[in-house]
Amino acid sequence: xxxxxxHSTASDGAVSPCALPxxxxxxxxxxxALTDHDTTEGVEQFLAAAQKLPHFLGVPGVELSTITxxxxxxxxxxxxxxxxxxxxxxxxxxxxxWREERNDQILVNLANLNKPITREEAIACGKQDGVLGRxxxxxxxxxxxxxxxxxxxxxxxxxxxxxxxxSKRVASVTEAIHAIHAAGAVAVWxxxxxxxxxxxxxxxxxxxxxxxxxxxxxxxYYPEHTPTQTANILLAAEExxxxxxxxxxxxxxxxxxxxxxxxxxGDAPLVPDHLLPPLQQRAIEIxxxxxx
Numbered sequence: 001x002x003x004x005x006x007h008s009t010a011s012d013g014a015v016s017p018c019a020l021p022x023x024x025x026x027x028x029x030x031x032x033a034l035t036d037h038d039t040t041e042g043v044e045q046f047l048a049a050a051q052k053l054p055h056f057l058g059v060p061g062v063e064l065s066t067i068t069x070x071x072x073x074x075x076x077x078x079x080x081x082x083x084x085x086x087x088x089x090x091x092x093x094x095x096x097x098w099r100e101e102r103n104d105q106i107l108v109n110l111a112n113l114n115k116p117i118t119r120e121e122a123i124a125c126g127k128q129d130g131v132l133g134r135x136x137x138x139x140x141x142x143x144x145x146x147x148x149x150x151x152x153x154x155x156x157x158x159x160x161x162x163x164x165x166x167s168k169r170v171a172s173v174t175e176a177i178h179a180i181h182a183a184g185a186v187a188v189w190x191x192x193x194x195x196x197x198x199x200x201x202x203x204x205x206x207x208x209x210x211x212x213x214x215x216x217x218x219x220x221y222y223p224e225h226t227p228t229q230t231a232n233i234l235l236a237a238e239e240x241x242x243x244x245x246x247x248x249x250x251x252x253x254x255x256x257x258x259x260x261x262x263x264x265x266g267d268a269p270l271v272p273d274h275l276l277p278p279l280q281q282r283a284i285e286i287x288x289x290x291x292x
Contacts, residue, residue: 001262001269002031002276004059005077005190005219005247007255010042012135014253017042020261021050021058029262031276033059033079033247035190037133038095040083063190064095064180065170068209072202073195076176077219078185079245080283085183091171098169103132105166106158110137113163115146134158135255150255174213181214184287186279188217188245193229203236211240216282221246221271223256223264243278246271 007013008020015023017034024032034046043060050058060081066074082088103122110117117140122132125139138153147153157164171179177187189210192198198206207215220233221244237244248270250261264270 001027001029002271002273003029003247003250003262004031004033004061004079004188004245004271004276004279005035005063005222006032006250006261007036007063008034008042008046010039011036012133012255013251014255017046018049020046021053021056024261025053025056027261027263030055031057031059032261033061033077035061035063035077035079035247037063038065038092038099040081040089040092043081043083061185062092062180064091064176065168066173066176067170068173068206070205070209072206073170074173074192074206074210075190076173076180076215077188077190077245077247078180078183079188079279081180081185082183082287088179088183091175091179095171099133102166102168103137106134106137106164109164109166110141110157113157115141115144115157115164117141117144173210177210177213177215181286182290184283184290186216186243186245186282186286187214188219188243189215190219191222191224191249192218192233193226194222194224203232207236207240211242215242216286217243217245217279219245219247221264221275223248223259223266223270243282244275245279246275 008017010017040062047058050056059079060083062078064076066076121140122136125136138150138158141147141153180187218233218237220230248259248261248264250259258265
């Protein structure tokens, strides 16, 4: 059983990078990718823990927030990442700066709504290092008594279009895919059908731009994809000669409740094992190309 999309406490997950491999192995997963949001802070701990387990492969990765030239937001996962690549780390540094600017604006918005939260309170909800994000602000709101749950905080205040929401500057899809390739990694469009407005025409237009930038794969197997959506993504991958990936997007805790490593929201393995070798081969090809 493989799972090529999960998160740790280095971003907005509830489980530490060093604890994830053991948890995954106990669940029957033999290959797990750590793909934290806009950070690789947890990769070294994750790989060190993974290497101690027999017959277990830990895959260094990342999930980048990006935007197309026509305003469509896309998450791009990088798999088999050389996370120490200077060009890639330069992009991450920019993303951290932009995320902090957004966090500051959210805190200002909350104060204007008479729901003040300090940065220190948000940090105390899990981010002594790594990436501070909306889930941590939401937890601080729950601790303050402004909301009963993290979900309520998003529905009332922090979700897109809500009173405290602030947009975040992100990289273009081209910048992100080029940086992922510079780091020797495979570029995957994550959960492409989770945007409610993603119809056939927009999917085609988005894929045109992503493929022009060098996209390698589509994440077809995802807990929120319906069987029809999965079939449509598999067809799109075949038509565009793209590889296929998948993952649970496991966060633990309150971010995606009910999601299990390797299984998503079901009782059977979410991602077919046969998808792994082609992705590994593509990573080898990318690394060979950039080395000369």
